[in-house]
Amino acid sequence: MELIYRPRRLRGNQVLRKMVRETRMDKSSLVYPMFIIEGTNIKEEIPSMPGQYRYSVDRMEEKLAELCGAGVPAVMLFGIPARKDERGSGAYAEDGVVQKAFRKAKEACPGLYRIGDVCMCEYTSHGHCGLLHGQDVDNDSTLELLARTALSQVQAGADMVAPSDMMDGRVAAIRRLLDQEGYADIPIMSYAVKFASSFYGPFRDAAGSAPAFGDRKSYQMDYHNRREARKEAMLDVQEGADILMVKPALAYGDLIREVKDSTGLPLAAYSVSGEYAMVKAAAQAGMVDETGVLCEMAAGAYRAGADIYITYFAEELAECMDRGLIG
Numbered sequence: 001m002e003l004i005y006r007p008r009r010l011r012g013n014q015v016l017r018k019m020v021r022e023t024r025m026d027k028s029s030l031v032y033p034m035f036i037i038e039g040t041n042i043k044e045e046i047p048s049m050p051g052q053y054r055y056s057v058d059r060m061e062e063k064l065a066e067l068c069g070a071g072v073p074a075v076m077l078f079g080i081p082a083r084k085d086e087r088g089s090g091a092y093a094e095d096g097v098v099q100k101a102f103r104k105a106k107e108a109c110p111g112l113y114r115i116g117d118v119c120m121c122e123y124t125s126h127g128h129c130g131l132l133h134g135q136d137v138d139n140d141s142t143l144e145l146l147a148r149t150a151l152s153q154v155q156a157g158a159d160m161v162a163p164s165d166m167m168d169g170r171v172a173a174i175r176r177l178l179d180q181e182g183y184a185d186i187p188i189m190s191y192a193v194k195f196a197s198s199f200y201g202p203f204r205d206a207a208g209s210a211p212a213f214g215d216r217k218s219y220q221m222d223y224h225n226r227r228e229a230r231k232e233a234m235l236d237v238q239e240g241a242d243i244l245m246v247k248p249a250l251a252y253g254d255l256i257r258e259v260k261d262s263t264g265l266p267l268a269a270y271s272v273s274g275e276y277a278m279v280k281a282a283a284q285a286g287m288v289d290e291t292g293v294l295c296e297m298a299a300g301a302y303r304a305g306a307d308i309y310i311t312y313f314a315e316e317l318a319e320c321m322d323r324g325l326i327g
């Protein structure tokens, strides 16, 4: 057989396969999302996310140490307050649960990079991501509270803030307040391209943040849209975002690529709770190989253009990278 091109030539040996590998990834790009609940001595498993827990501030240290040991460099913290109210006041309380968690994390594991998710939905009694006017989430009056939330997290020790609410103009509002208060060096990672997604189901279980009525479609994006993804990303660039995010990751690889190429900013992809839950459920039912699938999903996000990968599988992935399964 006279064949000029034999692509298999480069696949015949593991050393060679790795040499010509096109997507390289390492642990320095991993972020682990973590739920912190008000109370003491709590480590409770989240039913829809087997292997993931809600920790009280006094119990979070064990997990932080584990992450450091595994070489995961960063955490993103979500707070679950004891009480929720109309205005989500727990989100920007000086002694709020996530603020206490930042202080604790800074003291317990100073080398671990701390990112704050900035949103109202875990703190509002109605579960929406902002202030209500009637049945609607009011954009402009929410901005001030988001900025206060971001500032309170930074004052408590967050190294970076990540607004996930999808209000228009929140990046500019947060930037302005942080700058005014002397935090010009704190970066903003914007959930710029965040879709109204059924993949967030287990997270809302974990945080008790499902909307009490309606849905989030009046502020989170319609998943049919690609041009709009570019628009949202560009607006956040103009408002001063330092890093952009696409969320979810699975099923959104095209948009990871689109945003990366059209903005040139560092890009994060968030593999969300539903992605984790699906892999766990299928693996537990013996239907797929968990390690194989989580590696493949991660490689897919990086190949699409992600620089940062936010995942509940961060520790497992770090281990896979150590073992040379991916990387």
Ligand code: PBG
Binding pocket: 117, 119, 121, 129, 164, 165, 199, 200, 201, 202, 203, 204, 271, 272, 273, 274
């Ligand atoms: C807060 C927020 C959500 C997630 C991250 N930040 C929930 C939502 O928008 O309903 C989802 C993360 C996940 O599903 O893992 N707004």
